Amino acid sequence: MIRVLVVDDEALVRSGLRMILEAAGDISVIGEARDGAEAVSAVGRLRPEVVLMDVRMPGMDGLTAAARILKAPEAPKVVMLTTFDADEYVHEALRLGAVGFLLKDTPPRELASAVRTVAGGQAMLSPSVTKRVIEQYADRAPSRAEAARRQLEGLTDREEDVIKALARGLSNAEIGRELRLTEATVKAHVSRVLAKLGLANRVQAAILVHDADLT
Structure with a gap:
């Protein structure tokens, strides 16, 4: 509990x-x-x-x-x-x-x-x-956008789908329904994506996606 x-x-x-x-x-x-x-x-x-x-x-x-x-x-x-x-x-x-x-x-x-x-x-x-x-913290300057896109290059297509959905504020359950994945699978993807990108949480991931202009 x-x-x-x-x-x-x-x-x-x-x-x-x-x-x-x-x-x-x-x-x-x-x-x-x-x-x-x-x-x-x-x-x-x-x-x-x-x-x-x-x-x-x-x-x-x-x-x-x-x-x-x-x-x-x-x-x-x-x-x-x-x-x-x-x-x-x-x-x-x-x-x-x-x-x-x-x-x-x-x-x-x-x-x-x-x-x-x-x-x-x-x-x-x-x-x-x-x-x-x-919107407050993410500056879409070209240099920052390019750096963000380079950071995201190592993700698989599925991981990119997950992080884009995450950036829209969806929960793991909602991402699972949208991508037809179990909630446990989504959770594993999110943890792996954050580790790959060296990010602490979902908010940082959302900002990175916004920087890369992928929203």
């Missing part, structure tokens, strides 16, 4: 997230917190693997809490939740070390899939958020 802490100042939101996640079968919500201060305390006490945390909360907000949580040894994976995909939140969350940034209207199946993805050590952003991060 993947151990999750849910952090949101609205009880109804916390309850909804708990129901969605626990319905997945392999995810256990081991605790809830109403603000950042409670989240920091709960992480130390409950040792979750993943923290789903709202950005905007009274008192200590989600970004401040994330900064404190992520400084600790063996810190959990932190996924920020918000109703807004404002750039400053995305950039600051990623700078702090958060591995995910999801909008609260993410469909239930995708939310559970995101928890599994980050628990497995990969980054996960909502497709709309991924697009905005890429």
Whole structure:
């Protein structure tokens, strides 16, 4: 079971997230917190693997809490939740070390899939958020585009299909359905592609594909 802490100042939101996640079968919500201060305390006490945390909360907000949580040894994976995909939140969350940034209207199946993805050590952003991060950071200057294309040359056709789908913000399950592969096969392809390219996570892979103008 993947151990999750849910952090949101609205009880109804916390309850909804708990129901969605626990319905997945392999995810256990081991605790809830109403603000950042409670989240920091709960992480130390409950040792979750993943923290789903709202950005905007009274008192200590989600970004401040994330900064404190992520400084600790063996810190959990932190996924920020918000109703807004404002750039400053995305950039600051990623700078702090958060591995995910999801909008609260993410469909239930995708939310559970995101928890599994980050628990497995990969980054996960909502497709709309991924697009905005890429647009902010990826410069399509000719020299950079050429360098990106050279970096991608060693990929097989199937690996290129996978990384292109990944760059569109698709989850492993969605890539599998599109390419008619099992989710386990997609996961293996993604891990191999990241290793081949020397990349840390899916966001870096998406930026590389964007640089190469393959989107």
